Amino acid sequence: MTSRKPPDPASVIEPNYFSNWGDLWYPKLANKLLEPASRVMFLTPNLVTIASFLLYVLASILIVCGGKWVVPAALILAFSYVIDCLDGQLARYTGKTSVIGDYLDKTLDVFKIGIINAAMAIAAYHLTGGIYYFLLGFTSCFGFLFRYYIKLETMFGAINRDRDYLDKSRERRRALYEELEARRLKPKTFKQQLGWQWIRHRAVFALDEAEHVTFGAIAVLADRPDLWCWLFGVGQICIAIFRLIERGTQLVRRPETLTDPMRK
Numbered sequence: 001m002t003s004r005k006p007p008d009p010a011s012v013i014e015p016n017y018f019s020n021w022g023d024l025w026y027p028k029l030a031n032k033l034l035e036p037a038s039r040v041m042f043l044t045p046n047l048v049t050i051a052s053f054l055l056y057v058l059a060s061i062l063i064v065c066g067g068k069w070v071v072p073a074a075l076i077l078a079f080s081y082v083i084d085c086l087d088g089q090l091a092r093y094t095g096k097t098s099v100i101g102d103y104l105d106k107t108l109d110v111f112k113i114g115i116i117n118a119a120m121a122i123a124a125y126h127l128t129g130g131i132y133y134f135l136l137g138f139t140s141c142f143g144f145l146f147r148y149y150i151k152l153e154t155m156f157g158a159i160n161r162d163r164d165y166l167d168k169s170r171e172r173r174r175a176l177y178e179e180l181e182a183r184r185l186k187p188k189t190f191k192q193q194l195g196w197q198w199i200r201h202r203a204v205f206a207l208d209e210a211e212h213v214t215f216g217a218i219a220v221l222a223d224r225p226d227l228w229c230w231l232f233g234v235g236q237i238c239i240a241i242f243r244l245i246e247r248g249t250q251l252v253r254r255p256e257t258l259t260d261p262m263r264k
Contacts, residue, residue, distance in 0.1 A: 022210020143236025
């Protein structure tokens with residue numbers, strides 16, 4: 001009986017056309033750890049997920065401590081997201097995907113957002129004495145979670161109207177991946193190249209988890225958690241309002257577009 005040959009490590013990186021801005025490069029860093037990680041007998045994808053979460057908690061504690069701990073905090077924060085990208089790759093590479101693994105990954109990702117918002121708000125308060133930074137931290141967390149709620153309610157509404165909605169969404173995503181991959185390989189004029197770069201990098205404005213980590217690490221190193229709180233406190237609410245209007249418009253006027261990959 002022959003053993004299953006693992007796939008090419010690069011093939012288990014999910015396409016990033018509809019992912020976070022940071023997913024253009026964090027998963028590539030994680031991919032370099034994939035083969036060594038797969039050779040560790042006791043290391044499962046779920047353990048990697050939990051390790052990433054614990055590193056995130058450690059980084060947040062160091063952010064609150066400040067002072068000499070800011071450099072370790074920034075490094076651990078960035079590394080925790082690299083490890084977060086590793087769990088899914090390891091699951092696909094080793095064939096150890098599971099329902100509980102997907103559940104842990106998704107729920108702990110959201111939990112992390114609350115933790116870093118709290119840490120940055122406390123750090124900003126220590127730096128400036130402004131108690132309103134706690135409000136900004138709460139606003140950032142609420143805006144992020146409200147975006148999730150808008151996405152889920154939109155999907156539930158679409159499923160209630162069309163029982164085949166999820167199958168259609170999967171087919172639409174697959175078709176768009178093929179279309180965009182062909183577009184990536186096609187020679188481009190300067191104008192077309194600009195348009196392509198906008199497609200690849202516009203997700204930076206979504207302020208998702210990768211942006212929390214990347215801008216958080218920069219803010220910690222620069223000793224400006226206050227600016228981070230303003231960016232995410234105001235930004236998350238603005239994005240949530242935009243999504244609220246966008247999804248409502250789609251539901252009423254353009255329901256056919258709801259099968260496109262839906263960002264929170």
